[in-house]
Amino acid sequence: MMTVNVTELRQHLPAYLKQAAAGEEILIASHGKIIARLLPEEDPSRKAKNWLESLRGKVLLGDVVSPVEDTGWSADENHL
Numbered sequence: 001m002m003t004v005n006v007t008e009l010r011q012h013l014p015a016y017l018k019q020a021a022a023g024e025e026i027l028i029a030s031h032g033k034i035i036a037r038l039l040p041e042e043d044p045s046r047k048a049k050n051w052l053e054s055l056r057g058k059v060l061l062g063d064v065v066s067p068v069e070d071t072g073w074s075a076d077e078n079h080l
Contacts, residue, residue: 003027003034 002024009016009028016026016038026038 001025001027003029006030006035 002019004016004026006028009026020026020038020040023040025040027034028036028038
């Protein structure tokens, strides 16, 4: 992560945008105080795939149509 002041960012914006597109996070400062953050765009489908991959081996998916256990639930007037 790098920090750049507003003037430097303005003068070399295409270079900093290229760095952000490559995955680098850039902090933008004005008068020594961080005022903004330039982040690379995240691909939502890639993020979802990574999340699902992280669950591999940790989650057990059962049959949702016909569960193994009979819970005894019935659709009578008390269970609406």
